[in-house]
Amino acid sequence: MELSSQGTLSILTQDGCPLGIGVRFVVDSQGIPVLCLNPLNQLASFVSSDKRSSLHLGQSGSRTPQCTLQGLLLRPQDEFHTKKLQTLWKKKFGEEVDEGVIHIVSVDQVLHLEDFKEDCLWVTGPDYRNAVPDPLRDCAGNIVNEMNDKLMEDVLRFCDIFVDLDFQVKNARMVWIDRLGFDVRILTPQMDVLEVRIPFPREVTDEKGAKSSLTCMSQLAWEVEKNYSGPEFEKVKCFKKLR
Incomplete structure (x- = not known):
């Protein structure tokens, strides 16, 4: 609201x-x-x-x-x-x-x-x-814009590593973020549009915590991608098709 x-x-x-x-x-x-x-x-x-x-x-x-x-x-x-x-x-x-x-x-x-x-x-x-308002409501838009404008490679890597997909993501954009995680819109090779929810490892309480969690997830995703670390987490299997 x-x-x-x-x-x-x-x-x-x-x-x-x-x-x-x-x-x-x-x-x-x-x-x-x-x-x-x-x-x-x-x-x-x-x-x-x-x-x-x-x-x-x-x-x-x-x-x-x-x-x-x-x-x-x-x-x-x-x-x-x-x-x-x-x-x-x-x-x-x-x-x-x-x-x-x-x-x-x-x-x-x-x-x-x-x-x-x-x-x-x-x-x-x-x-x-x-109801208790989400603590990120005032900064969520800025975080989303920063991720999409400056850290798109991380957003793509989040999808490839943390989501159980059987295709290479063509494009991805973060849609929103809150204390529990963030939503990403994915474009498939067939030009279908999917939306997936990627959770944080733990709940965050402010902007600093959200950015810290994103940084840690980015580092982990890079290590898994380069085979420096094993995927010791459960991949997201649930997503919805928008079109």
Whole structure:
């Protein structure tokens, strides 16, 4: 949620038809989306008649997972809460906003869809609010860009050594990284696109730990490739075909 700032807000109009509109948002400490809606436009009249809503997130980078939050579109409960949300908005977008435009989506449940070909996962509102954000969320994009721009040879070697493949990887790009590992998109000689999850040897807690683990894995992969060391690890056997 914190990585995204744009999405599609869907509400029901007075005649019962769904209406989707692009919005910007920021999230509070519990992941609750904060929106700014002009009370003078027509959308405000729809909101007042039926507060049921959903917010579909725009994804960052080249990731494919989708996330949609369902809940009620509400005004903040009190002036103190509103002031806090105004501060969040200014910090995110550098804009002063009037308290009359602030709205929140009270999250009742969340739909997570990893890929169109896979089953969806419903997450309850309490589980969502109690979830712990990934510690790499603020630096993941920079790490991914650095690996793809400067260390592509290492990314290719990760696939050749740590993934159980029966073909030579034609091309590979890191898609995302978190505290448990990283996702890589692979191009096969037949021009198929696969995605694989390569785990870290152990969970990392910060950017320094992530880069250290990548360096160690790179060194190990090089040693195995040169037959200086044996593959004393279990290769990844699970991957999905994207196209």
